[in-house]
Amino acid sequence: MNIDKKITTAVVNAVKELYQQEIFENQLNLQETRPEFEGQITLVVFPVVRFSKKTPEDTAKDLGEYILKNVQEVTKYNVVKGFLNLSISETYWLNLFNVELLNSNFAAVKPNGKKVMVEYSSPNTNKPLHLGHVRNNLLGYAVAELLKADGFEVFKVNLVNDRGIHICKSMLAWQLYGNNETPQSTGLKGDHLVGKYYVIFDKEYKKEIETLVAQGQSEEEAKKNAPLIKQAQQMLLQWEEGNAEVISLWQKMNAWVYEGFGVTYKKLGVDFDKYYYESNTYLLGKDIVEEGLAKGVFFKKEDGSVWIDLTEDGLDQKLVLRADGTSVYITQDLGTAQMKFDDFGMEQSIYVVGNEQDYHFKVLFLILNKLGKSWADGLHHLSYGMVDLPSGKMKSREGTVVDADDLIDEMIASAKQKTEELGKITDFSEQEKNDLYYNIGLGALKYFLLKVEPKKRLLFDPNESIDFQGHTGPFIQYTHARIKSLLSKANYQSDVKSVDGIVLSETELAMIMLLAKYPSEISAAAKSHSPASLANYLYEIAKMFNKFYHEVPPIVKEEDEKIKQHRLNICKLTADLLKKGMLILGIVVPERM
RNA sequence: GCUUUUGUAGUUCAAUGGAUAGAAUGUCAGAUUCCGGUUCUGAUGAUGGGGGUUCGAAUCCCUUCAAAAGCACCA
Numbered sequence: 001m002n003i004d005k006k007i008t009t010a011v012v013n014a015v016k017e018l019y020q021q022e023i024f025e026n027q028l029n030l031q032e033t034r035p036e037f038e039g040q041i042t043l044v045v046f047p048v049v050r051f052s053k054k055t056p057e058d059t060a061k062d063l064g065e066y067i068l069k070n071v072q073e074v075t076k077y078n079v080v081k082g083f084l085n086l087s088i089s090e091t092y093w094l095n096l097f098n099v100e101l102l103n104s105n106f107a108a109v110k111p112n113g114k115k116v117m118v119e120y121s122s123p124n125t126n127k128p129l130h131l132g133h134v135r136n137n138l139l140g141y142a143v144a145e146l147l148k149a150d151g152f153e154v155f156k157v158n159l160v161n162d163r164g165i166h167i168c169k170s171m172l173a174w175q176l177y178g179n180n181e182t183p184q185s186t187g188l189k190g191d192h193l194v195g196k197y198y199v200i201f202d203k204e205y206k207k208e209i210e211t212l213v214a215q216g217q218s219e220e221e222a223k224k225n226a227p228l229i230k231q232a233q234q235m236l237l238q239w240e241e242g243n244a245e246v247i248s249l250w251q252k253m254n255a256w257v258y259e260g261f262g263v264t265y266k267k268l269g270v271d272f273d274k275y276y277y278e279s280n281t282y283l284l285g286k287d288i289v290e291e292g293l294a295k296g297v298f299f300k301k302e303d304g305s306v307w308i309d310l311t312e313d314g315l316d317q318k319l320v321l322r323a324d325g326t327s328v329y330i331t332q333d334l335g336t337a338q339m340k341f342d343d344f345g346m347e348q349s350i351y352v353v354g355n356e357q358d359y360h361f362k363v364l365f366l367i368l369n370k371l372g373k374s375w376a377d378g379l380h381h382l383s384y385g386m387v388d389l390p391s392g393k394m395k396s397r398e399g400t401v402v403d404a405d406d407l408i409d410e411m412i413a414s415a416k417q418k419t420e421e422l423g424k425i426t427d428f429s430e431q432e433k434n435d436l437y438y439n440i441g442l443g444a445l446k447y448f449l450l451k452v453e454p455k456k457r458l459l460f461d462p463n464e465s466i467d468f469q470g471h472t473g474p475f476i477q478y479t480h481a482r483i484k485s486l487l488s489k490a491n492y493q494s495d496v497k498s499v500d501g502i503v504l505s506e507t508e509l510a511m512i513m514l515l516a517k518y519p520s521e522i523s524a525a526a527k528s529h530s531p532a533s534l535a536n537y538l539y540e541i542a543k544m545f546n547k548f549y550h551e552v553p554p555i556v557k558e559e560d561e562k563i564k565q566h567r568l569n570i571c572k573l574t575a576d577l578l579k580k581g582m583l584i585l586g587i588v589v590p591e592r593m
Numbered sequence: 594g595c596u597u598u599u600g601u602a603g604u605u606c607a608a609u610g611g612a613u614a615g616a617a618u619g620u621c622a623g624a625u626u627c628c629g630g631u632u633c634u635g636a637u638g639a640u641g642g643g644g645g646u647u648c649g650a651a652u653c654c655c656u657u658c659a660a661a662a663g664c665a666c667c668a
Contacts (some may be wrong), residue, residue, distance in 0.1 A: 034612065044611055046648065056648080082648080083612060124668085164668065234653050278668090305666065314596085322666045329668050359595060359663055385599080386661075452606065455598070457661070459605070464618080468630060471606070471617045485628060524609085529655080536607065536616090543616080546632055554627040593629095 003088060004030050006071050007041065011048070014066035021051040032513070038078055039085035040093075041512065046082050056082035086165055090504055097512045098499060101573055107518050107580055112151035117344055118144040120352035121158045121270065125257045126166040127195035129264050129404035130355065131387050135449050135458065138586060139384055140352040141270040142531035145584045150526035155344050158272040159336065162254055163279040171192050171249050172228065173201035183256050189263065189405065190256030204228055250410050267408050269442065269586050274343075276336065282327060284335025288371065289321045291541040297370045308367055318363055333364050336546055341375050348378040350529065355383040355455065382529050385457035387449070407462075411441035414466050415474075425592065436590055440474055441466070443587040447473025451535040471539055473587055476578060479542040480589040483575040490556045492568045499566040507548045511570055514544050520579050522584075538581045545574045 008025045015023045029044040045060045052059040057079055064077035064084050076087035099108060112330070120140020120194060123129060129137075144154045174181070174197040183190045205228045221228070238246040263270070289306050289393035292298035298306050298320060306321035320331055327335075340349065361381035368376040389402065416437040419425065424431060448465035452458045468474045504512070517537070525534040549555075555571070558564035582589050 029609085029611075031609090031611080036613080042612085046611075049648080081612065161668070166668085303666095316596095316664080317611055324666085326666085328666065332668095354662095355598070356662055357668090360668090362597090415610085418630085424629075456606090457599070461605075464605075467618090469617090469632090475617095478631090482629060482631090489628070526608095532607090539616085547634095549627085550625070550633045556627045558627095 003041065003073055003092065006073070007067060007086065008071050010067050011043065011063055013070070014063050015048060015051050018062055018066065019051050019053075022574050023048065023051055033085045033399055036084050037083075039076070039087045040509070041088060043084040043086065044082065045084055060084040069226070083448045090509075093504060093509055093512055094500060094502060096516060097569075101512070101515055102569060107522075107577060109149055110151050111153070111305070114152050115155070115344060115346035116147050116152045116348040116349070116350065117155045117157060117340060118147070118350045118352065119157045119159055119340075120144075121265075121272070122161065122353065123261060124161045124166055125191075125194070125254050126170045126198045127190070128191040128260065131402040131404065131407060131460065133390075134268065134404050134407065134445070135384060135387050136266070136352055136354070137268050138271045138449050139382070139454055139531065142534075142585050143350065143352065143382065143529050144254075144445075145586065146522065146526045146529075146531060146534065148167045149522050149584050152348075152526075153275065155346065156272045157274045157276060157340070159276045160278065162277050163239065163250075163282060165232055165236050166198070167250065167254070168239065169201040169205075170198040171246075171253055172232050172235055173197040173204065174253065175249065177204075183259070189260040190258070191260030191264070192403075192405075194253050194502070196255050201228065201232075207481075217305075264404055264408075267405075267442075276340075278332065280468045281336045281339065282332045284339060285327055285331035285333070286321065286325075286335070288334045288338060289331065292320070292367075292371055292511075293463065295371065297367075301547075310363065310366060313366060315359075315363060315366070318367075320367070330360065330364060330367070333360075334367065337364070337368060337379070338373075339374075346378070347375070348380065349375070350380045350382050352382045352384070355385055357381075358383055365367060380529070382454060384454040387458045387460050390459065395589050408445070411445045411466065412437050413441075414462070417446065418466065418468070419593070436593060439588045439590055440477065440593065442581070443473035443477050443589070445473075446585060446587050447535060449477070449537075450531045453530065453532045473582075475584060476538055476542045477587070477589045478593060479545060479580075480575055480578045481591065481593045483545070483571050483578075484591050485576070486555065486571060487568065490564070490568055492572060493565075496570060499562050499569065502563060502566050505552065507544070507551050508567075508570065511544055511548050514541055515570075515577060516579070522581075533583060534581060538578060538585075541574060541578060541581075545571075553585035558576065 007030060008028050011028055012023055012025060015021050027047050029047060031042050031044065033039040033042045043060075043065065045056050048059050048063065049056050052062065054062070060079040060082065064079060064086075067074050067084075067086065068077060069305055072093040073088050074086050078085050118140055120143075121133070121137050123133060144156045149153045174194075177200055178197060182195065183193050186193060188196070205226055206228040208228055209219065209222040210507070211224060213219055217225065239250060241282070289298060293306065298308050300306050301323075303323040304325070305319060305323040307317050307319055309317050311317065312348065318330065319328060320334070320378065322328060337349070340346075353361065358381070361383075365376060365379045365381070370381065416433075419433075419437060419440065421427045425436065428436065444466040445462075448460060449458065451471065464470070465472060466474060470476055521537045523533060525531065525537075552567060555564060555567045558567065579589050
């Protein structure tokens with residue numbers, strides 16, 4: 001039984017014995033004692049006051065005395081206003097560290113038997129990935145890994161939007177202006193080549209609109225009447241009819257895109273257990289519409305279109321099936337949700353999608369709820385904010401979009417430059433060097449994008465992200481590398497563990513308490529789907545370690561073997577947890593850098 | 594216009610309704626340097642405005658201002 005549990009149990013008993021009342025553990029609030037007061041654990045007394053009918057100070061004293069008598073580990077207490085500060089014995093902390101934290105099971109995953117799906121990435125196949133997608137991918141991956149680390153069985157899936165008017169635009173432009181260009185003939189990455197024709201389409205389309213407007217049409221008319229858009233729409237119809245030529249072009253160009261995406265995914269270090277394709281799912285959902293009609297959840301209008309009325313829930317009426325019987329976006333999402341559940345039978349399902357779709361998911365989940373789907377309560381939209389740059393907003397039309405591949409290459413180049421300037425790794429092989437640049441560059445990028453709460457907008461500053469000092473990935477990587485270097489210099493033996501009879505310094509104690517929180521930090525971060533809180537915790541560890549390392553006398557020169565071993569144990573555990581935690585974020589911490 | 598989200602030091606980010614709102618960066622001063630481009634210590638400086646609920650509010654409610662997004666038989 002851990003110390004928190006012992007204390008809360010004691011308080012519950014104290015309330016029973018002293019005040020003849022029943023209080024529940026979840027009404028109690030324990031927190032870490034602020035550094036300016038004596039003690040390590042603090043009970044906030046206010047919730048108990050209504051049971052004691054005494055002042056907060058008197059209540060705190062009552063409880064303090066009771067805990068002192070009944071909880072062996074508590075050696076002292078003091079009361080400041082409504083706060084009861086408890087001092088825990090040194091033996092307890094030392095024992096916690098030696099027996100629990102240094103045990104190899106400490107940060108190990110304990111399966112909880114639950115299944116969760118994380119859908120992320122979900123790109124369109126008409127253009128390459130950009131900075132916004134990067135946030136999505138990193139977030140989705142990290143949340144999935146976080147849930148794994150908290151004991152879930154996780155399925156990562158990617159729902160690819162591979163059909164529709166957008167890809168027809170690229171296809172048409174390639175047909176008209178492409179001269180049979182291929183990734184091989186141009187040396188362009190497949191997704192970039194297809195994206196190039198998407199841009200060309202847009203350019204030519206705009207020209208046509210201008211011409212029509214000059215001929216006297218309104219802009220709205222011109223947008224509808226331009227020959228290019230009509231041809232694209234025609235092509236979409238042919239696609240739906242299964243026209244062999246169109247399908248074959250579609251397959252060819254999508255294959256280029258997938259090859260390109262594959263390269264980007266690999267560089268980002270993300271992966272998927274299963275891909276879903278909208279070309280397979282876009283017809284789904286019609287049976288759910290039938291089901292909804294039968295249950296009276298949906299209603300049919302005179303023209304045959306099917307709707308749901310969500311006005312009682314503060315939303316609008318929402319179309320779920322067109323009058324001509326074809327699906328809309330939400331129809332297929334209804335069907336896809338059912339299919340995903342049928343495939344995996346998970347308790348929870350997380351959609352990592354930008355916040356511009358908040359309304360859509362609100363509606364989607366509400367509908368599934370009204371349809372009485374047992375799994376609807378486990379659906380969750382992990383909504384995240386847009387990414388801005390110091391130079392301003394990204395706008396595809398103005399060409400200020402940051403391409404994912406370019407960005408990654410720049411980060412690696414920047415890591416290389418910084419590392420070379422210092423010349424610390426001249427003995428590395430070429431391969432080792434390249435791996436290092438990659439790990440630092442990507443680590444900088446990933447940490448910077450993940451340290452911010454998902455739902456907030458994010459300002460990405462490439463220069464700041466790769467700084468080796470401050471709140472950055474490389475700072476944590478560097479701290480880890482320094483520890484590793486220290487351990488090897490000190491010839492550290494990990495099999496010597498139990499070291500007792502030591503007096504802990506204040507910072508050592510703080511370090512142990514901080515490291516002890518690892519499992520609960522993982523669990524809390526997983527529950528709130530927040531890699532950001534893990535990222536911040538890891539930074540705290542790195543920072544606290546530096547303080548510890550600075551304050552403690554030179555460890556390598558320490559003559560007392562017990563103290564030396566104990567301090568090296570702290571170093572070792574710090575390095576291990578940093579490594580493990582960063583890996584959840586998708587970041588590799590180098591052994592040397 | 595309606596709805597949602599976000600407003601915290603100069604800047605970038607933290608803070609399960611709990612104590613004097615923490616970091617980073619920037620600036621200034623000092624200390625240390627076990628293998629570290631260091632690192633550490635101190636100083637500086639913020640909850641957009643106005644009400645309310647509460648023993649206690651950055652956090653919950655109302656209102657106002659600002660920014661962003663959404664409001665298609667698009668996805």
